[in-house]
Amino acid sequence: MARKKILISRDSTQVVEITAEDEAVWAAQKALRDAAEPARIAEEIQMNRRSAYQEEADTLFFEEQAGEVASGTWAAKRIEIKKRFPK
Amino acid sequence: MTSTLKADVLQSKTTDGDLTISGDGSGVPNLEAGFKVAGTVGVPTASIQDDAVTLAKMAAAVDGVVISYDASGNPVHVGPGTNGQVLTSTGAGSPPAFEDAGGGAWAKVASGGSGTVSEFAYTSLGTKDTWLRLRGVTSAQNWLIGMRMVIAQSGSYVTTGTGYNATALQTNGASAPTYAYASSYAEAHLTPGTSSIPASGDGSRDWNLDLNFFSPGGTSRHKNWSAFIWESNDDSPRIQRTVGSFDANTSALSGFKLYCVSSNNQYDFNYISYEIMELN
Numbered sequence: 437m438a439r440k441k442i443l444i445s446r447d448s449t450q451v452v453e454i455t456a457e458d459e460a461v462w463a464a465q466k467a468l469r470d471a472a473e474p475a476r477i478a479e480e481i482q483m484n485r486r487s488a489y490q491e492e493a494d495t496l497f498f499e500e501q502a503g504e505v506a507s508g509t510w511a512a513k514r515i516e517i518k519k520r521f522p523k
Numbered sequence: 524m525t526s527t528l529k530a531d532v533l534q535s536k537t538t539d540g541d542l543t544i545s546g547d548g549s550g551v552p553n554l555e556a557g558f559k560v561a562g563t564v565g566v567p568t569a570s571i572q573d574d575a576v577t578l579a580k581m582a583a584a585v586d587g588v589v590i591s592y593d594a595s596g597n598p599v600h601v602g603p604g605t606n607g608q609v610l611t612s613t614g615a616g617s618p619p620a621f622e623d624a625g626g627g628a629w630a631k632v633a634s635g636g637s638g639t640v641s642e643f644a645y646t647s648l649g650t651k652d653t654w655l656r657l658r659g660v661t662s663a664q665n666w667l668i669g670m671r672m673v674i675a676q677s678g679s680y681v682t683t684g685t686g687y688n689a690t691a692l693q694t695n696g697a698s699a700p701t702y703a704y705a706s707s708y709a710e711a712h713l714t715p716g717t718s719s720i721p722a723s724g725d726g727s728r729d730w731n732l733d734l735n736f737f738s739p740g741g742t743s744r745h746k747n748w749s750a751f752i753w754e755s756n757d758d759s760p761r762i763q764r765t766v767g768s769f770d771a772n773t774s775a776l777s778g779f780k781l782y783c784v785s786s787n788n789q790y791d792f793n794y795i796s797y798e799i800m801e802l803n
Contacts, residue, residue: 446633
């Protein structure tokens with residue numbers, strides 16, 4: 437069965453079959469995505485690690501300094517976050 | 524033979540008696556145009572009977588106008604305005620006017636039922652805030668797929684250029700946000716990470732998307748959008764929120780398209796219904 441796309445505007449709605457031209461555009465987009473993927477994934481991992489450090493680990497550092505949590509808690513949390521978002 | 528009675532004053536003979544002037548048969552008294560009543564030209568208000576002025580007696584005017592009064596208290600025509608406009612008060616001292624409806628009302632501009640497509644495109648983004656409600660989304664494959672979005676400017680999709688990057692932030696119900704970042708490809712990841720659209724064969728889950736664009740016709744640096752996504756899940760319903768902007772993008776947006784990928788390949792997806800609305 438032919439694949440389709442829906443084109444919606446204020447005035448009309450069309451469901452049309454995917455053309456060879458569409459397939460060519462997709463192939464070009466896939467090449468762009470593939471090329472960008474390693475950098476994108478690395479950026480995403482870094483952002484997720486940074487977010488998790490701020491949300492979950494940073495406060496542990498100060499709590500450990502104050503003796504409110506066991507020594508090594510902060511380092512263990514950082515290791516756990518790195519494992520959660522592996523490079 | 525015509526006879527003429529000439530006199531300066533014609534008065535009833537009997538005190539307090541009416542003066543009757545009548546014609547004979549079908550004839551009627553015929554007054555000269557511009558006649559006066561009590562020294563003033565025209566018929567005074569007291570001489571017009573209540574309910575005597577019918578619509579047919581009113582002067583014709585442009586269709587669609589209404590009658591109001593100006594600052595001097597004189598009647599004026601207002602309108603007719605254009606299709607869809609409403610009559611709006613302009614305050615004291617001026618007549619009302621036909622104007623576009625005020626803000627706060629979402630108007631549906633497109634809607635439809637279920638479908639299975641490879642791309643879902645809207646080509647009429649304008650100056651108004653726009654809201655897409657896409658319901659019951661599932662993968663048409665037997666595996667999970669992720670939904671992506673690309674914007675269009677002047678009818679052309681923007682797929683390259685780091686200045687057009689879109690960045691999504693997704694909380695995904697976790698304590699820390701999960702980022703989905705497109706560093707070199709101008710598409711937004713609406714379903715980043717492991718948060719993907721379930722297969723239709725799953726049967727117990729589907730996705731619902733509310734996608735909002737804020738002033739897409741503006742030319743400010745950022746065109747903000749947000750996606751509120753929730754998963755109908757028989758076991759553990761969950762909500763995701765994705766927000767983003769089209770960085771360094773100073774041209775108006777003309778549309779967007781949604782599609783689904785797995786391993787960067789594009790695949791079909793299903794939906795149950797859609798509605799697109801604009802904020803007036």
